[in-house]
Structures are given as C-alpha cells and as structure tokens.
Amino acid sequence: MMTRSRLPAPLLGLAVALLSAVPALAQAPAPAARTATQAKKAEVSDVLKTPRPAGGEWLGLYLMDKKVGYFFTDLSLVPGRTDQVRAINELVFKATVGSKLSERVHREERIYEAKPRGKLLSFVVEQRGDGGEQRLEGTQTPTGLRVVRKRPGLPDEALTVKASPETVEDADQARVAIYRKTKVEGTITDGTDLESYKVTTTMEPAEERMVRGVKVRLSKAQTISEKEKVPVVAYVTDEGEMVEVDFGQTMKARAESEAVAKRMDVVEVFGLTRIVLPKQLPAEARSVPGRAVMVMTGLPEKFQQDTYRQKYVKLPEGRVEVTLLADVPKPANLKPLPVADPEGGENLKSTIIVESDNAEIRKLAKKLTGTEKDAYAVAKKIVGWVATNLEKDYGASADRASDVLRQKKGDCTEHSLLTVALLRAAGIPSRRVDGVVYMVNEDGVPAFYWHEWVEAYVGEWTQMDPTFNQLVADASHFGVGQEGNAEITPLIGQLKVVEVRDRPTGR
Structure with a gap:
C-alpha cells in the first residue's frame, strides 16, 4: 500500500x-x-x-x-x-x-x-x-x-x-x-x-x-x-x-x-515520482541489524555525506555506491531524561507546526514517560503509541501537531509530526526525516517511494518509523533531507538506482 x-x-x-x-x-x-x-x-x-x-x-x-x-x-x-x-x-x-x-x-x-x-x-x-x-x-x-x-x-x-x-x-x-x-x-x-x-x-x-x-x-x-x-x-x-x-x-x-x-493533467503522483529498482532489495534490508547496498546516479555530491546510517563511495561516470545501515543504539551511549540537544537546542524547539509546548501534547508526553528515566525507552513508548493510536487514513492531513492529536489519524507526515512533538515535549531532541522507503506495491514493481519518518537523540542519533511501528527504521529507508525541506525536490525524477548489490564492493 x-x-x-x-x-x-x-x-x-x-x-x-x-x-x-x-x-x-x-x-x-x-x-x-x-x-x-x-x-x-x-x-x-x-x-x-x-x-x-x-x-x-x-x-x-x-x-x-x-x-x-x-x-x-x-x-x-x-x-x-x-x-x-x-x-x-x-x-x-x-x-x-x-x-x-x-x-x-x-x-x-x-x-x-x-x-x-x-x-x-x-x-x-x-x-x-x-x-x-x-x-x-x-x-x-x-x-x-x-x-x-x-x-x-x-x-x-x-x-x-x-x-x-x-x-x-x-x-x-x-x-x-x-x-x-x-x-x-x-x-x-x-x-x-x-x-x-x-x-x-x-x-x-x-x-x-x-x-x-x-x-x-x-x-x-x-x-x-x-x-x-x-x-x-x-x-x-x-x-x-x-x-x-x-x-x-x-x-x-x-x-x-x-x-x-487551470486545465490540469490527471497525475498519479507516487507512480510518477517513485524510483524503480532493477531488482528487489535483499531480505537483510528488512532486519535489524540490517544492510542494503545500491549504486545510484543523479545524487549530487552535497547529499553524499557519510552518517551512522548511510555510507557513500564515488564510482566512475557519476555513479555512487550507497550503503544503508540499521542497528539499535549502543547501550553505553544511552542517556537519561532530559537529553541536551547536541546541535544547540533547535531539535527541542517548539514551533507553530511542532507545538511541543501545547498543553495536550505535554500532558500525553508526561503520561507516556511515567517514571521512566531512560530516553530511548521513552522514545520507543512514544513511537509505539503513535503507531497504534493513529488511524492509517491517507486522506486525512493536518499541518499542526495539535490537530494530529485531536483527529488521531493521518499518513506518514502526521505520524512523524506528532511523534516529534511528543519526543520534544518529553525532553528528547528529535526531527523529521524526509526521504524514500522501499516497497513492492500491487503492481509487483520494487521501488522507493517518498516517505517521512523521525530521528531522535537518546545519547546518539537513531531513526524510528512510527508509520510502520519500527522502533529502529530498517535499512530500506534512504534519508535525504529534514523537516519537509524542499532542498531535496530536485532529486525527484533525477535520482536513479541502477544496481542492487549483495555487499559493498566499492571500498
């Protein structure tokens, strides 16, 4: 779906x-x-x-x-x-x-x-x-x-x-x-x-x-x-x-x-903008720990920055090998609440969209936190609550976290927005991640589709997907931007996957 x-x-x-x-x-x-x-x-x-x-x-x-x-x-x-x-x-x-x-x-x-x-x-x-x-x-x-x-x-x-x-x-x-x-x-x-x-x-x-x-x-x-x-x-x-x-x-x-x-075409946007893969990703991409390896074209150099989840190796003729990784946070790195933002406070900020200072959002965050002190444990509670309490309604959208909480339904954007608001209200630095997720839809074509999930700092950064109730976003997620930023828009229609590999070979 x-x-x-x-x-x-x-x-x-x-x-x-x-x-x-x-x-x-x-x-x-x-x-x-x-x-x-x-x-x-x-x-x-x-x-x-x-x-x-x-x-x-x-x-x-x-x-x-x-x-x-x-x-x-x-x-x-x-x-x-x-x-x-x-x-x-x-x-x-x-x-x-x-x-x-x-x-x-x-x-x-x-x-x-x-x-x-x-x-x-x-x-x-x-x-x-x-x-x-x-x-x-x-x-x-x-x-x-x-x-x-x-x-x-x-x-x-x-x-x-x-x-x-x-x-x-x-x-x-x-x-x-x-x-x-x-x-x-x-x-x-x-x-x-x-x-x-x-x-x-x-x-x-x-x-x-x-x-x-x-x-x-x-x-x-x-x-x-x-x-x-x-x-x-x-x-x-x-x-x-x-x-x-x-x-x-x-x-x-x-x-x-x-x-x-005012005369518009009939455009099926996901079919138009999806990234078709030459073959399916291996089963390992769906497990945690997990890994997926691909060769891409059309990925500008500014997006090729190594992170704990994504590694890049330049290849000839404008190609780049991309390795996607997924793993649980290291226990030795986990921190108690509240967690200081390693980027100066922007990821704890309440905004007109995130609304982490909203009274109802703060009340729910406090209830979900309870007596728990471990930030990662609280983050998992919040992701699990959003995943199970928001109706998967792909025709119900909201641009404010308080509206999402009030209507309790929506798509990946609503799931991610409410999750970030609750995480910040609980004292956990967090942000939304924009990118693509691997799926095989009704037509049987393996492809990446545009998607949104979250990233939380619990002593180290970890990505989580409340839409699919993944406490660690698996390696089928390829992130290219944050917070609905349109900087990644030029990738649409330009980014291609030309090869799916079993293991990294470009290093």
Missing part, C-alpha cells in the same frame, strides 16, 4: 515556499501602470518603478512535464492609496495518489509601505484542502508580529512572534534585481512556519530563446532562500513578459492564460 495520499512533502513544501519565499517572483512587467505624476508626488520603492500588467498573471505549474497546478500572482498599489502596496499570490496544487485526489490551495495577501524599503504591515494566509483549513492574520505591532489563527469550528488562537524585517522590495526581488541590474538581498517571513529567512537574488547572463515562434532575448534572475536552498530562475523578455520560472529540473512554471493554467 502507499505510504500516504497527500502530496509528497518536498514537492508541496517547494510549491508553497514559492509564495512565501519569493512572493511576487512571477510578476511580469508590461506597459507602465504608474503615472509620472505619481512618481513625482512621493518617493516610491523600485518595486513600483517596474511596470507590470493590471489584473495579475497566471502560470501553469509542471512536475516532470505533467501539469499539477497553477499560480495566480499580482502586485499593485492598494486601491485608493498611494502609500501602500499589496501583493497577492495563490497556488493550487493537485494530483491523485492511488484512487484519491489530493489538492492544496494556498493564498497569501501581503500589505507593505510603498516607500523605499517599506515595511511589511500585515498579511493574510489562507490554506484549504490537503493539510486542513485555516486562516492566519498577521499584523506588525511594536512588540512583534501578532498572528491570529482561525479554523472552522475551533476557537481563534493568537500568538506574537519576532517582528518581520521583510520589506516591499522582498515582495518582488527578481523584478527589482532586473531593474537595478545587481544583486538584491532581503528577508521573507514564511507563510507556513512564520519564521524569517534570508532570500538573495542575483542576475544571470541573458539567454536567447524561442517564444511563440520568435527568438527573443531573456533576462535571468536567480533567487535562493536559506530555507529551501533551491535555485529559482526567472526568465523575462525585454518587453517585460515573464515566460518561465524554473525550480531545478523537476518543476517549472510557464506563463499561460487563466483558462489554460
């Missing part, structure tokens, strides 16, 4: 991040929408000096050349005002998983001061479909960014986070960089976790391409967020039309009419 029915976390993370990390990236300029009188009246940001079409733009979103969604994006002065700018961005991401349709709608509206380096004043983020329904209303105040979370049938929640340093130029860094012909740096407050991340846009050499049968010169701007770390390249004609946005080799956005943008 499939590991989940929601859209793979790396894909959805990248798609949503396009709105929060580079909100107006796809805005195409056109004949000037700003008059000379307005320019003289007040000093305005360069983001308004770039002409753009009235009414916004539509771009189709393609995954491995299959239509999976679309963007709508618009940036202009707030109607009736000359001192404020409004950026509107909406993403629809849709695909099937097995026999079920999975859809996510993410819409953001941000208001800024119109002057140079004008401050972010407020925002509204609306989410529907896969992941649940909610509305976040944020307002800058003297004490920070106040956010009210609204959900159907539940009381509103209010919290204050660190003030956002985001400015109006960050609403359209690509366009500003092209206008200035220089690098632009800034910060974006992410619309999902409310954290602020550095974003940088640089100019790339211009290219000539065929656009609608005519060869045209295209300016290029590359944007990178410190959160996603995926280069996003925008192509713009001299006349100001945005014709394409590339997110690595996996995803592209193309300028289209509204009608064409």
Whole structure:
C-alpha cells in the first residue's frame, strides 16, 4: 500500500515556499501602470518603478512535464492609496495518489509601505484542502508580529512572534534585481512556519530563446532562500513578459492564460515520482541489524555525506555506491531524561507546526514517560503509541501537531509530526526525516517511494518509523533531507538506482 495520499512533502513544501519565499517572483512587467505624476508626488520603492500588467498573471505549474497546478500572482498599489502596496499570490496544487485526489490551495495577501524599503504591515494566509483549513492574520505591532489563527469550528488562537524585517522590495526581488541590474538581498517571513529567512537574488547572463515562434532575448534572475536552498530562475523578455520560472529540473512554471493554467493533467503522483529498482532489495534490508547496498546516479555530491546510517563511495561516470545501515543504539551511549540537544537546542524547539509546548501534547508526553528515566525507552513508548493510536487514513492531513492529536489519524507526515512533538515535549531532541522507503506495491514493481519518518537523540542519533511501528527504521529507508525541506525536490525524477548489490564492493 502507499505510504500516504497527500502530496509528497518536498514537492508541496517547494510549491508553497514559492509564495512565501519569493512572493511576487512571477510578476511580469508590461506597459507602465504608474503615472509620472505619481512618481513625482512621493518617493516610491523600485518595486513600483517596474511596470507590470493590471489584473495579475497566471502560470501553469509542471512536475516532470505533467501539469499539477497553477499560480495566480499580482502586485499593485492598494486601491485608493498611494502609500501602500499589496501583493497577492495563490497556488493550487493537485494530483491523485492511488484512487484519491489530493489538492492544496494556498493564498497569501501581503500589505507593505510603498516607500523605499517599506515595511511589511500585515498579511493574510489562507490554506484549504490537503493539510486542513485555516486562516492566519498577521499584523506588525511594536512588540512583534501578532498572528491570529482561525479554523472552522475551533476557537481563534493568537500568538506574537519576532517582528518581520521583510520589506516591499522582498515582495518582488527578481523584478527589482532586473531593474537595478545587481544583486538584491532581503528577508521573507514564511507563510507556513512564520519564521524569517534570508532570500538573495542575483542576475544571470541573458539567454536567447524561442517564444511563440520568435527568438527573443531573456533576462535571468536567480533567487535562493536559506530555507529551501533551491535555485529559482526567472526568465523575462525585454518587453517585460515573464515566460518561465524554473525550480531545478523537476518543476517549472510557464506563463499561460487563466483558462489554460487551470486545465490540469490527471497525475498519479507516487507512480510518477517513485524510483524503480532493477531488482528487489535483499531480505537483510528488512532486519535489524540490517544492510542494503545500491549504486545510484543523479545524487549530487552535497547529499553524499557519510552518517551512522548511510555510507557513500564515488564510482566512475557519476555513479555512487550507497550503503544503508540499521542497528539499535549502543547501550553505553544511552542517556537519561532530559537529553541536551547536541546541535544547540533547535531539535527541542517548539514551533507553530511542532507545538511541543501545547498543553495536550505535554500532558500525553508526561503520561507516556511515567517514571521512566531512560530516553530511548521513552522514545520507543512514544513511537509505539503513535503507531497504534493513529488511524492509517491517507486522506486525512493536518499541518499542526495539535490537530494530529485531536483527529488521531493521518499518513506518514502526521505520524512523524506528532511523534516529534511528543519526543520534544518529553525532553528528547528529535526531527523529521524526509526521504524514500522501499516497497513492492500491487503492481509487483520494487521501488522507493517518498516517505517521512523521525530521528531522535537518546545519547546518539537513531531513526524510528512510527508509520510502520519500527522502533529502529530498517535499512530500506534512504534519508535525504529534514523537516519537509524542499532542498531535496530536485532529486525527484533525477535520482536513479541502477544496481542492487549483495555487499559493498566499492571500498
């Protein structure tokens, strides 16, 4: 059976991040929408000096050349005002998983001061479909960014986070960089976790391409967020039309009419994105201790970092031998609660998503811990509780740990999210792991499918899979990222397994 029915976390993370990390990236300029009188009246940001079409733009979103969604994006002065700018961005991401349709709608509206380096004043983020329904209303105040979370049938929640340093130029860094012909740096407050991340846009050499049968010169701007770390390249004609946005080799956005943008392919996402193996993994991969050995292509060097679970040996012609290992933690290394985070505290942090300081999550963590002092023993209790108490419902998704606990059902993402929240509440450093897991589905084809599990520090790091109730994640798990980070998205469609070996031979 499939590991989940929601859209793979790396894909959805990248798609949503396009709105929060580079909100107006796809805005195409056109004949000037700003008059000379307005320019003289007040000093305005360069983001308004770039002409753009009235009414916004539509771009189709393609995954491995299959239509999976679309963007709508618009940036202009707030109607009736000359001192404020409004950026509107909406993403629809849709695909099937097995026999079920999975859809996510993410819409953001941000208001800024119109002057140079004008401050972010407020925002509204609306989410529907896969992941649940909610509305976040944020307002800058003297004490920070106040956010009210609204959900159907539940009381509103209010919290204050660190003030956002985001400015109006960050609403359209690509366009500003092209206008200035220089690098632009800034910060974006992410619309999902409310954290602020550095974003940088640089100019790339211009290219000539065929656009609608005519060869045209295209300016290029590359944007990178410190959160996603995926280069996003925008192509713009001299006349100001945005014709394409590339997110690595996996995803592209193309300028289209509204009608064409909304016309999507029927895409079975797990069949499209799975990694087929030339033969089945050996039985040893399913045991603990266990091992699996493969030869891969399409794995960039930055992912080839040896860990306690994964070893790499470079081979000729761009190939790499990968050895996956699984074993229980060494008893001599185990520590009592609470366990200090070896990475400075990030893996014990409560966030708007993990919510390890939520009263109900803390109460359950305390109950599961009981009088037990050994961190690994507690971690196993938590993983076992989540595995047996969450209904395996691949059509029920939630983006917050408290929502997962309330509904007690979900797929691998929900299992991992609640597990990490409980582990942190119990004083155990932990994080989610994104990668692939080996399965042979109904069609009999051995393959890796995108999956999520957890890693806990109990005196040493150990990986655990609450979806499959594995107290040690077996060697059929290949991890390539953490916390739903879209950095691994370019691997989709590029990573290949060309050989399955019985034992390592590259050393």
